[in-house]
Amino acid sequence: MSGPSVLSVRSLTRHYATGAGPVRALDGVSLDVAAGELVGIFGPSGSGKSTFLMLAGLLENPTSGEVWLAGQRVSHAGADLDALREIRRRRIGFVFQKANLIPFLSAVENVALALEIADVAPADARAHGRRLLAALDLAHRAESLPARLSGGEQQRVAVVRALANAPPLILADEPTAALDRVRGRQVMEIFRRIAAAHGTAVVVITHDPRSTDLFDRIVHFEDGRMCAGKVEQD
């Protein structure tokens, strides 16, 4: 690995208090992701993968531990989540199992919205959104509302939206779970390309063993802990 870590997670722990006692959803995870690296997170259900993504994505505070982005400490137990919006806006792109497109906006508008939120002028945002969609073979769907798109198309639009502001980090939680094999593979290949072409660090949680060949590195989660990871090169 070369260069500073885009994402650096130190001894991240998250406990939830439930009726049946405390749940250690995440229990001292440390992980570094470098620019251009595509990391796969595997693990059984309830092993803390989504919790990890939530903490790394600054959507929730850890019970203890720290999250660093590009050498800057951004999140810790007492961090002000609302103040982290600014960082999410410019530095992190999210993709989830559901595309979560805004139903009353067309594909290109959904992408342009992400740009406008980051203060790009509306006309430029739209033009750039169109270019990004075209790059993923979605030019002919630019004006369609999400309801008119297939599941695979919706998810690709969601990916385009996540990378619209060229964030250094993309976090994806089971982005292919709702797609068939071919479409799932397509989306994973996009992540691979973005990582290689733009030096984006991409972390993907997945259950799908068929795309393991695309990852630079795979880590396994179990009971809130990270097990031995191994590097796989294609």
Added chain:
Amino acid sequence: MNLALKDTLHAPTRFALTALGVAFLVMAVIGMIGLYRGIVEDALLIIDRIDADLWVVQGERAGPFAEGSAVAADMDRRVEGVPGVADVRRFTQFSQQFSFAGAPHRATVTGVDVPRDDGRWLSLAEGRWLGGSRYEAVADGSTGLKVGDRIQLARDVYTVVGLTRHMVDSAGDGLLFVGINDAAVIARRRTSEEIHLARAAGTGTSAVSADASSVAQDSKISAVLVRLDPAADPARVIAVIQRWGDVRVMTTGEQRDLMLNARLWKLRLQILTFTGMILVITAIVVSLIVYTMTIEKLHEIALLKLMGARESVVVRLIGQQAALIGIAGYALAVVLAWMIFPLFPRRVVMLPPDLAQIALVLALVCAAAAWVGIVRASQVEAREVLS
């Protein structure tokens, strides 16, 4: 891009129906207030327009509108002699049923002192003012009469020579102006059958029964209208006339006060209560609509926060949507009111200050509802996208 507008245009039918619902509520508010204004304006019409400083009426009575009144037939000549009086006119008014073209009609016969009263205080829509010869009438358009129509009142046939617009009494019956002497004849010659009919008709019975039974039988003049010299002291003139003992003198202000606070008090109170009720209902419904729109978008709001949108983006989405509903509802309400209310039997008066106040209240309601929605949206957390 404007998210509020995009969302609105995404479901135009729904927006149209919502705006229409708000519009009907606002229209009801406009209608209630307009009805109130109309009733007050109609009731004060004669009092305000007839251009009299003082009303000389029957002693110990609050005539001629709040109570029946009759003064001596020569009262005008007595009043004319009082220092400070510029001119006098005799006046009488009573409800009258008559048949025209085979159908029963109602009108409020108003006796005016032609030729002394030149009618300059009212504007004619058509025809001419009473010329001073007998058996002529000027009718309000709301009676259904036209220039040239001939109607029988008492034993005589009258010709309509002019038409007014919107000249009605406090019950909404159109006015029918005739010379004061003709009016006296009509009042005297009303047959027992006509009195019976008028009583059965319900409205205006107080005036009718008062006319028929309890006033001095020798006179059909209910009041003498006095215009004062500009230099005259009203209090002195009033004192001089009231010293006679058989009459009471009221100012125009007192007549207005009697009309509004004695004759129309219950009606006004009722209309104002209903106006208040509709306002409260409107406020609740509009608040619910705006709040529901916010709740429906909580997922999108969480997504906006996930993408790092500033709070202002969310505030604008909710605020602008509330404003859209309010503006569309109000504009539609004004257009509907303007089209529909002229068809109502009683006048609905839409005054710009009233419309402005309604707009202000609606804006406040929308702002309050949007504020509640914004507070709710501020509690949404970005990670709720995942739930």
